[in-house]
Amino acid sequence: MKTMKKPYICGNWKMYKTAQEAKEFSAAFLGEDLPNGVRVGIFAPYLQLAALTEAFLGTDVIVGAQNVFYEDEGAYTGEVAPKMLSAAGVTACIVGHSERRQLFHETDADVNRKLKALFRWNIAPILCVGETLEERNKGDAKAVVSRQLRADLEGISEEDAKGLTVAYEPIWAIGTGLTASADDANEMCAVIRNELASLYDAETADLITIQYGGSVKPSNVAELMRKPEIDGVLVGGASLDAKAFSAIVRFDEFE
Ligand code: PGA
Numbered sequence: 001m002k003t004m005k006k007p008y009i010c011g012n013w014k015m016y017k018t019a020q021e022a023k024e025f026s027a028a029f030l031g032e033d034l035p036n037g038v039r040v041g042i043f044a045p046y047l048q049l050a051a052l053t054e055a056f057l058g059t060d061v062i063v064g065a066q067n068v069f070y071e072d073e074g075a076y077t078g079e080v081a082p083k084m085l086s087a088a089g090v091t092a093c094i095v096g097h098s099e100r101r102q103l104f105h106e107t108d109a110d111v112n113r114k115l116k117a118l119f120r121w122n123i124a125p126i127l128c129v130g131e132t133l134e135e136r137n138k139g140d141a142k143a144v145v146s147r148q149l150r151a152d153l154e155g156i157s158e159e160d161a162k163g164l165t166v167a168y169e170p171i172w173a174i175g176t177g178l179t180a181s182a183d184d185a186n187e188m189c190a191v192i193r194n195e196l197a198s199l200y201d202a203e204t205a206d207l208i209t210i211q212y213g214g215s216v217k218p219s220n221v222a223e224l225m226r227k228p229e230i231d232g233v234l235v236g237g238a239s240l241d242a243k244a245f246s247a248i249v250r251f252d253e254f255e
């Protein structure tokens with residue numbers, strides 16, 4: 001349960017921001033009042049990672065990538081290896097975002113290989129899972145998310161799993177302005193934790209950070225973060241603005 005953990009608040013910039021815009025964001029963000037008791041991560045396009053690791057050097061802000069390939073090197077035109085991320089000072093990476101699964105046809109087998117590659121290079125993954133609206137309306141949300149977790153985590157050791165973050169991101173709530181109700185999000189995060197406990201054990205499941213993602217904004221973050229199973233949030237649109245994102249990081253003020 002989250003009482004043991006620091007909240008983990010992450011921004012997923014998707015395909016937004018040039019290097020100049022990233023620099024402007026980091027200066028503005030670091031100029032805001034940021035609480036000590038929260039872990040913050042910014043997941044940016046590859047080209048902006050170097051500027052961000054430099055801008056956030058000496059701070060606690062984690063700089064992460066949004067995707068990775070699973071081989072260490074080779075003839076894979078257009079891909080980026082975990083070894084390259086590691087050498088660039090990138091310490092975290094999103095895997096299996098629904099946009100990658102839907103638009104770029106990533107399978108659970110791909111996600112599984114990517115997770116293993118990240119653990120090999122000591123890069124902390126955020127694994128995204130979540131159901132479509134159709135699956136939710138059919139009453140299949142829990143089964144879909146459990147199935148994704150089992151396939152994505154196949155062959156991943158308990159020791160590695162302890163360093164995992166899972167983001168529950170219902171696809172119908174991403175970029176739509178529709179947020180899952182705090183109770184529904186909490187219920188699904190509990191389903192995820194139970195599945196993790198059955199794949200590993202209760203102690204391991206308790207150590208894993210579970211985030212909610214999907215139209216999180218300053219006005220709804222406090223209610224989500226009050227829920228016992230929600231350890232953090234993964235924020236898309238509202239993470240692009242330094243003021244809005246820092247307000248989300250200071251969610252306690254909305255209590
Ligand atoms: P959103 O995106 O906050 O813009 O809905 C969330 C995500 O895709 O991680």
